[in-house]
């Protein structure tokens with residue numbers, strides 16, 4: 001069986017004035033994958049997405065979507081897009097806007113179905129400008145799925161949503177991925193990447209610095225976190241212990257990141273009045289922090 005490549009970026013770069021927004025990205029996404037593009041502000045996520053959609057032309061490199069140009073894939077209705085802003089007529093009613101979008105595509109799903117799938121059937125008669133940020137995001141989601149696309153691209157889709165709306169949104173999204181759609185979404189939320197993506201692509205300074213499952217990325221950061229109450233702790237002495245990466249204090253509570261937790265525990269129990277000790281594995285947040293400050297990997301492509 002051949003696997004279809006949905007997206008292929010090769011050697012893509014983009015500079016804005018002196019800012020190297022994207023500094024050489026290679027990314028291939030197979031049909032059916034759900035990929036999170038994760039990274040801090042200014043990492044180059046939106047620029048990468050804009051190049052993938054043909055909205056921004058790369059300085060160098062090539063972009064292919066389903067084997068053709070992004071423009072061709074979009075014209076064929078293969079790509080549904082949900083960007084952070086734009087695409088909305090503030091004076092239009094939700095239903096009217098969706099009818100307008102449906103009219104632009106050759107095989108749209110019925111507007112009522114898009115409303116239902118986005119969980120906004122009750123908003124059909126409402127004017128866009130009266131909606132909350134989270135409700136507008138759901139309308140954008142409905143607009144993205146109307147063409148019945150093979151690939152859905154979402155740039156920070158849950159910005160402006162509260163926790164419950166985010167959960168509902170991802171439930172709707174899950175129904176789409178269960179239909180076999182390929183999804184690429186940019187996010188700042190680690191738990192979204194962890195919970196909803198098959199694959200996490202971490203960007204920093206315009207480059208991909210890690211690419212793998214959330215579990216692989218977590219595993220790349222060996223070590224443990226120790227939390228303990230240590231009255232009068234000598235932070236300098238603890239920070240100097242072999243295997244201790246960082247020490248944070250919150251009153252008498254210490255948080256230690258350690259490559260060698262056994263050694264650190266032995267020290268704490270023998271040399272300090274430490275109590276209420278908890279030891280936990282590094283989580284995705286630790287991994288991302290470690291990768292982002294460059295301490296986890298020597299090479300850029302360790303997981304790629």
Ligand SMILES: Nc1ncnc2c1ncn2[C@@H]1O[C@H](COP(=O)(O)OP(=O)(O)OP(=O)(O)O)[C@@H](O)[C@H]1O
Pocket residue numbers: 016019020021022039040041042043044045046047048
């Ligand atoms: N149109 C533009 N003109 C000038 N600079 C830009 C433009 N778009 C992006 N940049 C710059 O390129 C860099 C990458 O920006 P980009 O928006 O791609 O990052 P991001 O990872 O999506 O960030 P965020 O999470 O804040 O949305 C930033 O330094 C940004 O200021």
